[in-house]
Each structure stands twice: as structure tokens, then as C-alpha cells.
Amino acid sequence: MGLILGSGSPRRLELLAQLGLTPDAILPPDIDEDPARGELPRPYCARIAREKAAAVTAASDDVVLCADTTVALGRRILGKPADAGEAAEFLLALGGRRHQVITAVAVRRGDRLWTREVVTAVKMKRLSDAELNAYLASDEWRGKAGGYAIQGLGGAFIPWISGSFTGVVGLPVAETAALLQAAGYPVYGEAS
Numbered sequence: 001m002g003l004i005l006g007s008g009s010p011r012r013l014e015l016l017a018q019l020g021l022t023p024d025a026i027l028p029p030d031i032d033e034d035p036a037r038g039e040l041p042r043p044y045c046a047r048i049a050r051e052k053a054a055a056v057t058a059a060s061d062d063v064v065l066c067a068d069t070t071v072a073l074g075r076r077i078l079g080k081p082a083d084a085g086e087a088a089e090f091l092l093a094l095g096g097r098r099h100q101v102i103t104a105v106a107v108r109r110g111d112r113l114w115t116r117e118v119v120t121a122v123k124m125k126r127l128s129d130a131e132l133n134a135y136l137a138s139d140e141w142r143g144k145a146g147g148y149a150i151q152g153l154g155g156a157f158i159p160w161i162s163g164s165f166t167g168v169v170g171l172p173v174a175e176t177a178a179l180l181q182a183a184g185y186p187v188y189g190e191a192s
């Protein structure tokens with residue numbers, strides 16, 4: 001039985017390492033991540049994680065781990081900003097308010113699938129022009145849902161969260177360990 005990380009996110013690889021796990025292969029899936037018209041953030045995030053898991057080619061006994069992180073501002077889905085202008089728009093919309101960060105995890109073994117959605121409430125302070133400009137110049141917004149990363153410079157804008165810190169970063173480790181165990185993967189060395 002091999003562990004396949006179906007993700008190109010370096011954060012997910014690091015968070016897996018936090019559990020003491022190293023994947024046997026890293027196979028980032030290539031799927032269309034556009035939301036459907038009117039699709040709400042949580043079902044969208046769960047759907048994308050499932051589609052990622054389905055898109056990874058693996059042997060029937062391999063365990064495939066995929067996830068998707070979506071920032072939700074009310075009913076609005078904030079994906080990865082296309083450019084600095086969009087990142088600025090997201091950060092101005094998020095500042096001074098609470099939003100939700102959803103990470104859906106999907107574990108597949110053969111045709112069996114185990115999934116969890118982890119929702120974390122996050123408060124971002126209202127950003128001054130200097131803070132916004134410094135953050136845009138840092139490039140840390142690139143490739144991050146909602147245009148920020150709590151684990152970097154962006155952490156200075158987050159005075160409060162309620163939920164899973166590792167979920168916000170991209171892979172909630174407690175739930176991931178439970179899903180891998182449910183799929184029979186020996187997280188703590190035990191076979192099943």
C-alpha cells in the first residue's frame with residue numbers, strides 16, 4: 001500500500017510531514033476548479049476535493065490524499081487571485097470582517113472514498129494602505145485562496161480564528177489522520 005499525495009501544494013506536503021508521513025508519490029491533479037453558477041462555498045469545496053481525488057491515477061490498494069481550501073466571504077467564493085489587482089480586491093473585501101476558510105479533505109482507496117470538511121472562522125483586521133501595499137509587494141498572496149497566507153506575513157493581519165489552524169493553511173492534520181486511519185493507512189505504524 002502506497003500513500004499518494006494528490007497535491008502540488010508545498011504546504012500540504014509539510015503538514016503531512018507534521019504527522020510523520022512522507023508520500024510515496026506526489027501526483028498533483030489537473031481539474032477545472034471553476035465554481036458552477038450559484039454554487040455555495042462549502043459544497044463547492046467538497047466537490048473539488050472529491051474531483052481531485054478521482055483524477056489521480058493510483059493502484060487499487062494505494063491511498064490517495066487530496067484537499068481543497070476555499071475562502072468564503074458569505075456566499076462568495078474567493079479563489080486564488082489571478083493578479084495583484086484581484087489580490088488587493090480580496091484583501092480589501094476581507095479586511096475588518098469575519099470570513100470562513102473551508103478545507104475539504106478526500107481520501108480514496110480503490111473506489112472507496114472518505115471525506116471531511118473543516119470550517120474555520122477567521123477575522124482579518126482592516127488593512128492600511130501601507131499594509132496592503134507591503135503585502136502585495138511580498139508576493140505571498142500568489143497561489144493562496146483569498147489572497148493571503150496565515151502562516152506567513154499575512155498572520156499579522158489575523159487577530160482571531162476559531163477552528164483549525166492547519167485547516168486554514170491547507171490540510172487539517174487531526175481530521176486527515178483520522179481519514180487515513182479509516183482508509184486503513186498505518187498512520188501510527190499499525191497495520192490494518
Ligand SMILES: Cc1cn([C@H]2C[C@H](O)[C@@H](COP(=O)(O)OP(=O)(O)OP(=O)(O)O)O2)c(=O)[nH]c1=O
Pocket residue numbers: 006007008009011012028029067068069070071080101143144145146148149150151168169170
Ligand atoms: C487561506 C490560506 C490558503 N493557503 C493556500 C493553501 C492552498 O495551497 C491554497 C488553496 O489552493 P488549493 O486549490 O486548495 O490548492 P493548490 O492549488 O495550492 O494545490 P493542489 O490543488 O495541487 O492541492 O491556498 C495558505 O497556504 N494559507 C492560508 O492562510
